Amino acid sequence: MIMPSTNESEDGISNFLRWAWEWKFTLLTPTLISVFLAITSFTYVPPQYTSQAVLIMDVRQRQVLPGESFISPLIKDNPVIKTELDIISSRNTAAYVVDLLSDRGIEVTPPSEKVSPFVLLGRAIGDIIGASTASAQPIGQMPSKTRLTAESDRSKIDDLLAGLRVSNDGRSYTMFIEYVSPDRVFAAEAANAFADAYLHKQLEIYNDAAAKARDFLGPRVESLRAQLEQAELNRQDRRQKAGLTPAGDGTLLVQRLADLSKELAAVRAAVAEARARLETARNSSPAAGTSVDSPQIQALVVEKSNLERERANLIQHGALRSQTLVEIERSLNAVDEKMNEEFLRILGRFEQEIVVQERKKTIIEAEIERMRDALERNAGFVIEVAQLDREVEASSAIYESYLSRYKETIEQDGIAVPDARLISAAEPGVRDGAGRLAKWLMASVVIGASVGGVGALGRSAIDAKKASPEGVVAETGAAVLGFIPRLSAAKLRQSSAAWSSAFSLIQMNSMLPLKNKACSVVAITSLAKGDGKTTVSNGLAQALATSGVRSLLVDCCTREPQISPSHRVSGQKASVKSNADAPMLTPENLKKTPWNDDVLRLGNTDAPVSFSVQIRQIKAVIQEAREKYDVVILDCPAMGDHPETTHLAALSDLAIQVVRWPRSRMSDVRTALAQLATIVPEQRVGTVFVGLDHDNHPFRVMNGNTGQLAEV
Structure with a gap:
């Protein structure tokens, strides 16, 4: 057989360069086509502008007046921040933003139409060759998909939420509100409007709680004031008829009766206070927490908030049939049952306190009745005046308790501050819809080179099966x-x-x-x-x-x-x-x-x-x-x-x-x-x-x- 001579083996780099040169057209053609398509598509992508407003949860506590507020401040925890982000991106907040923008004289700008890159490529090719295509649309601001109902509040809310993005890095109390719109000015206005709406909503929560407390305490204070006035008038009338001085007489029975009267007044005040607490607790829900002052309910409220956050995250990610979601629902039901049980237990404790105080009052009243019988013959008027004194003191104690709380609600009106504050207002942003041309070019080069490399490798594999001069010499020696x-x-x-x-x-x-x-x-x-x-x-x-x-x-x-x-x-x-x-x-x-x-x-x-x-x-x-x-x-x-x-x-x-x-x-x-x-x-x-x-x-x-x- 005719035997060939062998050449010295070349290194891997030389072989690769030789292979790349052999398939240079296969490698370069997809890359050039990809770059051309990237530039063409980039030109036809509708412009988008992004503006960002930055909020932070204020961790500092403010104490303007003594006493407690009607709603406790937010717990600075990651689930709470996630919940606040959901509030910002809710439809209720968006509806408030629509009204806010309308008050500022700003029209809602619909978002750009989301067009497939293939449609953009078709438009570009149609414009290049001068042909009219059925999918051609004017470049710039695209019409909203709900243009037929653009004047309705629902469509405006949908348009606003389409361009909104809220986020948190998970490591801080900072909340980022970004808005993307084809109008750079509207993008900044919308981002700032969402931040303002969130802060206004927080103030409304505190103000609404204070208003509800005023609405409840105001009539009660007026009723107690009338009762106190009537009791004082009755006592004054008795004293005048009996000719008694305000200090009463100084006998032992009277002194004893005065001591029992004071004790009875304290018991009645305790009963009134317990009734007020019971009535306030009954008018509130178990989730309020502060109305019953129970650490157990406070802990259950926090646990329920965490479970609701987990459920919202699962629903947001589309896990509607997840077993975890079912277990969370069961946990929420269990937490609600525990809260109701704890709430009922606290109400029972209040009622038991009232029963105890009522029993104590009954005992004291019985004792007073016995002493009154002793003094009835000669001191009937004294006893009656002392009884009126007790009624006046009890009514006064109840009235002062309600009045002090009512004054606190009035004093807190207008001084509530939100739990977050704006640290960076949104400014008209730069184009962000298509990104930078360099990114498009880099992506196109990578995609084109990948396609070309796969094509070259495929053709090399096919050619490897063909009979080549190198293969014949190497494998057969001919x-x-x-x-x-x-x-x-x-x-x-x-x-x-x-x-x-x-x-x-x-x-x-x-x-x-x-x-x-x-x-x-x-x-x-x-x-x-x-x-x-x-x-x-x-x-x-x-x-x-x-x-x-x-x-x-x-x-x-x-x-x-x-x-x-x-x-x-x-x-x-x-x-x-x-x-x-x-x-x-x-x-x-x-x-x-x-x-x-x-x-x-x-x-x-x-x-x-x-x-x-x-x-x-x-x-x-x-x-x-x-x-x-x-x-x-x-x-x-x-x-x-x-x-x-x-x-x-x-x-x-x-x-x-x-x-x-x-x-x-x-x-x-x-x-x-x-x-x-x-x-x-x-x-x-x-x-x-x-x-x-x-x-x-x-x-x-x-x-x-x-x-x-x-x-x-």
């Missing part, structure tokens, strides 16, 4: 004798054409190992019909004739002859007698080529020649030709269609396998060369690539005998 570019019939008849140099190289490389033979037999075959073996046979014969070598071209294809029709030598088919002993190379059997070589076609005009007869004929032809010619070229049938080709190749001194690039597969070529190497003498087997332009393929042709390289 030398590559030459390359034949794509040829036409006209070029075939032009001996002076540029492609003739390729056949001259094939002649040089194929004849070199046979230089010591008087007459050499060369068998030319291929894998399948149409691979170009007849072209190689004709070209080699022409190159030999040009160099003065006597050659005989034998057409061994008895079923479908190819040599004679390709040269248009004669309209009749030459025939060979079936008698093997008869001379074969007679003038009647030989035909001349345009370059004055002899052509012999085996076969009969009436029926195909059998294979055994063909073998005998070829042997006789070779034996007879060794005396008249220098080279005998056997144009054998394709190995894939005619298995007997291997027997014909066994009669040759050199076998040439014609490989059609890129149609021939490496596995088939490897099998064919292995078969030829086992039957050709001294394994003299070479390959010729047809359809492969040597100028575009960096491969050097092997000289079959010496292992040296012959330049094209």
Whole structure:
């Protein structure tokens, strides 16, 4: 076999650069197309402007007046901040913002229409080629999807919420309110309006709580004042009728009665206070917490807030059927039950206190009744006055309790401050809808290079399955004798054409190992019909004739002859007698080529020649030709269609396998060369690539005998 020499291995970087250069168009074309599409799409993306307002939860406590407020400040915890973010992005806040913007004389600007990038690309291409497309829309502010109902409050709220983004970094008490709009001024106004609305809502919560307390305590204070006035009038009237001084008389019974009266007054005050607390608690809900002053309810309120936050997060992420959501609902129900139980227990405690105080009052009143009976005969008026004193004191205590709380509600009116404050108002923002062009270009280069790399790798994988000169040399050891570019019939008849140099190289490389033979037999075959073996046979014969070598071209294809029709030598088919002993190379059997070589076609005009007869004929032809010619070229049938080709190749001194690039597969070529190497003498087997332009393929042709390289 003709063995090639090996080159020194190159490093990985050189191989990669060589591979990239080989597939440069496959790599660059998707990248350039992606960059062009990115620039085009960026131009047609509607402008968007982002403005941001920044709020912080104020962690400092303010104490303007003594006493407690009616609503405790917010707990500075992450779930609470998340809840406040949900409040900012709620529809109620958006409705308040609509009214706020309307009061400021600002019209709600609908958000830009969300258009698919493919639609944008279609618009861009349509504008470039000057064609009107059905999807074309004016660039700039896109109409709202609810334009038909843009004047309704619901559509305005939807438009506002479409451009709103609220967030928190999870590590601080800072809340970011961002608004995206095609109008840069409206983006800033809307962000500031949402911040103002949130702060106003917080103030409304405190003011509403104080107003409800005033509405409840005001009538009660008026009623208690009337009762106190009436009690004082009754006592004054009795004192005047009895002629008693305000200090009363100083007997022991009276002193004892005075002590019991004081104690009774304290009990009644306690009863009144307990009743007031019970009534206040009944008028409030268990979730209020502050009305009953219970640490357990306060803890349950915090736990309920956390559970509601978790449930809101699950619903926001679409986990409506999550088992966790079901368990959270159960936990919320359990917390509510615990709160109701604790609330009822506290109410029962209040009622028990009232019962105890009432029992104590009953006991004291009974004691007083006994003393009054003792003093009834001589001090009836004194006892009656003392009783009136107790009533006045009790009414006064109740009245003062309600009055002090009522004054606190009045004093807290107008001094409530929100739990958050604005630290950075929104300003008209910059374009943010399409991003920066550099990002588009970077993304397009990455996508284009990825697509090009995948395409290049795919084409490399496909080419790896094709029979290549490198693969043939590396896997089979057969030398590559030459390359034949794509040829036409006209070029075939032009001996002076540029492609003739390729056949001259094939002649040089194929004849070199046979230089010591008087007459050499060369068998030319291929894998399948149409691979170009007849072209190689004709070209080699022409190159030999040009160099003065006597050659005989034998057409061994008895079923479908190819040599004679390709040269248009004669309209009749030459025939060979079936008698093997008869001379074969007679003038009647030989035909001349345009370059004055002899052509012999085996076969009969009436029926195909059998294979055994063909073998005998070829042997006789070779034996007879060794005396008249220098080279005998056997144009054998394709190995894939005619298995007997291997027997014909066994009669040759050199076998040439014609490989059609890129149609021939490496596995088939490897099998064919292995078969030829086992039957050709001294394994003299070479390959010729047809359809492969040597100028575009960096491969050097092997000289079959010496292992040296012959330049094209």
